[in-house]
Amino acid sequence: MPAWADLRGWALALGLVLAAGPGMAQVSDLVSANALRVCADPANPPLSDRGGNGFENEIAELLGEKLDVPVRYTWYPMATGFIRKTLGDKKCDVVIGYAQGHEMVLNTNHYYTSSYVLITQADGPLAGVTQLADPALQGRRLGVIAGTPPASHLARNGLIADARPYALTVDTRHESPNRDMMADLAAEEIDAALLWGPIGGPLAQQAGDDLVVTPLIEEEQPPRLFYRITMGVRQGDLVWKRRLNSLIRRNQGEIDAILARHGVPLLEDFGERVRLVEP
Numbered sequence: 001m002p003a004w005a006d007l008r009g010w011a012l013a014l015g016l017v018l019a020a021g022p023g024m025a026q027v028s029d030l031v032s033a034n035a036l037r038v039c040a041d042p043a044n045p046p047l048s049d050r051g052g053n054g055f056e057n058e059i060a061e062l063l064g065e066k067l068d069v070p071v072r073y074t075w076y077p078m079a080t081g082f083i084r085k086t087l088g089d090k091k092c093d094v095v096i097g098y099a100q101g102h103e104m105v106l107n108t109n110h111y112y113t114s115s116y117v118l119i120t121q122a123d124g125p126l127a128g129v130t131q132l133a134d135p136a137l138q139g140r141r142l143g144v145i146a147g148t149p150p151a152s153h154l155a156r157n158g159l160i161a162d163a164r165p166y167a168l169t170v171d172t173r174h175e176s177p178n179r180d181m182m183a184d185l186a187a188e189e190i191d192a193a194l195l196w197g198p199i200g201g202p203l204a205q206q207a208g209d210d211l212v213v214t215p216l217i218e219e220e221q222p223p224r225l226f227y228r229i230t231m232g233v234r235q236g237d238l239v240w241k242r243r244l245n246s247l248i249r250r251n252q253g254e255i256d257a258i259l260a261r262h263g264v265p266l267l268e269d270f271g272e273r274v275r276l277v278e279p
Contacts, residue, residue: 030090031240035072036064037093039086042075043172046202046262047097050075055202055262056096062254066247077171087234094244097198098232105232108244111255113267113275114197115226116150118214119185119204126192127212131219133157140191143181149223150194156221164190178203185211197265198229205263215265215274226271 031037038060040048048054050073052061064071074092076085083104086092100110120126129136132153139162144151146165154160164184166177178195182203185193193200197215204211216225231248233241248255259266261279268275 030234030237031093032069032072035070036060036067037091038071038073039082039092039095040073040075041078041082041172042073043176044078046199046206055198055258055264058258058262059255060094060096062251062258063247066251077173079169079171087232090234093233093240095232097229100228100230102232106235106237106241107230107232108241109248110228110230110269111248111252112259112264113226113228113269113271114201114265115215115217115267115271116148117195117197117200117265118216119182119193119195119200120191120212120214121185122210122212124191129192130214130216132159132216133219137192141189143184143190143193143195145177145181145195148194148196149225150216152223153219153221153225154194182207198259201263201265213263213265215267217267217271217273224271226267228269 040056040060042048042050045054048056052058060071072092074086076082083095087095087105095105098105098107100107118126118129118132120129126136126140132150137157137159140159142154142159142163144154144163144165145168147168151160151163151165154163164181166181167175168177170177178199181190181193181195182200184190186207195203197213201213204213219225231244233244256266256277257279260277266275266277267273
């Protein structure tokens, strides 16, 4: 989910340059020439985990393969201090997913666009809801990560009093608000879940065929609910940023397939339509 909790887990940072061909690498003093050093959360599925099961782990492995170097991780919870303690301390060179425009990192070109989603029971009365202003949501128990953009929409539409909030910032090694919300949905303690799509989509896919995942792309009022996701590098690492941009461009199809296979909802660049991609 971007750099804030839902969106946590997100942005690549590899400091300056591994050149185009074997034996021709130019590497800054800040970036390893011998490995793709990834900054990542050790317990933040479906994004990343120590077992390498997250889709960001798979994207990192793809990049390492293309660069012909092994992937090595510096693990740190995606919470306060994550960038400072990893990328900032030069312990690693890349965070695989980060929201475009976040000032703590230098963003590459975005490699996908996604949105917050509404997750409902497939046979339930909310399965056809596509907007948070829908009257069908009145009086319903909606799970939402506190302080995230959907919470503002719930407040505007008079839905916040009945909503169940989940913590925004936690140590993911010990707590998982996203999984707790999905468990509450399965137990019918809430009627629907509002999650960042790259988290909610894969979790719903893992739960089986009984859930509907609806990208919230029809909201007419701010704040917006879709975001472009990039790889983030250290500020000033312009050469490495260009190298990553080239890798993204040449391997976009494989990246798309990884995201689709994990159930990440993909949108057109401006968030107006769902983009269908074969896994």
